[in-house]
Amino acid sequence: MDDTISDRQLRILKHLSQIGTASRKELTAVIPSVSRITLIRDLNSLQARGLAIAAGKGPATVYSITPSAKRLKLYDPAAYLLEDPDSRQVQFTAFIAEHVKRLESAWDKNKIGNIKRLAADYQLKRGSDVASRELERFVIEFSWKSSKIEGNTYSLLDTEQLIKGSVEAAGHSREEAVMILNHKTAFDYIWQHNHSYRQLSRMSIEEIHQLLTQNLGISRGLRQSPVGIVGTAYVPPASQAEISSHLDQVIKLVNDCQEPAIKSLVALVGISYLQPFADGNKRTARLASNALLVAHDYPPLSYRTVDENAFKGALILFYEQGVTDYIVEVFLQQFEFSAKNYNL
Template structure:
């Protein structure tokens, strides 16, 4: 019986540093030593696994930060252009494929378990809402290239004070995040991974920031590029809609909230 890349990656993810014999015994009993060696060699060459040690001490682990840093340190004009890979989404099977190891999921579940027993959805978020608005608005906006620091973000959200010398759109981006987070917390019981709900959140986040206001709260219908990146996003509206629906369908089947977050 053939062994899939995902089976190998899942086992190595659960058992960092596992050797070739352990991998073969666990997920590829019917595969020859030569075949498993070739499979592991290919996964290493593709940058999906890292190898350490030599001879009998050789071990494998999921490729991590060093590989990512090496790639990002290469000027984007020298990177090989890449486009959307539907097989990446297709290969994920909810309940069978995992981005997080079982031990990591258990630790996260335990860390997030409310003291004193279960509470209604959103209870804790409402309790810490003021700080949540600042922290999440700042962190999420920063990923979009926003240059406000955490203190400037706090003054903007709490007192409406815009930072001097900053683009007005940076303040608008942060305030949009505040509104979106407030909306999610206030409607947590009713919101799901549905088009309608996600479009509503997108409309709040993008209000006043898009060149075409009509695109707010909708799937993209035109080609876009990403500055300083070799990635080429999908430019076909039909395919975008199809892949979006597949993403939502699979995400809705993931019961672990942390795994679901990593998946999305």
């Protein structure tokens, strides 16, 4: 049997991965150019290869993907980011709170068990005489990479000289230096007040945003006008009433989670997704996410080894396709790196 998955079959699997189950009629609407016979042939092929299963009979038959199909890389996040947003098969263009809630159910027992083992190992090695130097190294690497994700052009060495020696790099704007130094200020603050962040509140999120955006000409408080996100067809909520309501939902979802790593992920994605501020949203999301980790004696994420396009692509896949797997994978990879490479 030919194991090649056609583009059409891949679209079927992607659609099923997003919505759970679908009938043949629903799948025909997603792929309008396909005939009924061809669709049935594709579905039979996917079932024969253990990638899809059917339930029910006749017109009531619905299809879903199997665990084997879920392990397939249906998307390449970095490649997805580079696609023209207008040419993508976008499923969602508006904020859907239920998608944020699904981030919690994306964790199985193996993922949670691995997180807990990594956190326990990290906690055992804390408190050594090198901890202060390790904290400084983490702050430099986090401030550099988080700023770089936002387009900052400072190198890691430039960032070290700025933070340790107050030396601004030649050929760079003052705003780039301020962005990096604001990261240091914000992380120092959450580190010193770590127990204040065991639960998230609107005040704590706005506090982090204020620290990150000071002296950058960015307005404080919830935005009062619409914003767009470069590179995606997704449009965040426009009215302040909507933003306020959805932010309360995100905060409740974070605080209802029992596992600190899941709290952190929901904050990271939920705040990035909602875009509650005029600017500085993803920076605020990364700091709030780290504040929750630090408050529970978990390793904060530096993102030092993350591929920026893969990270951005994973977020956009969540926005546009409702797919959680890729951003969860990025988070887990960065958590493991931090747990093994820092001793704060």
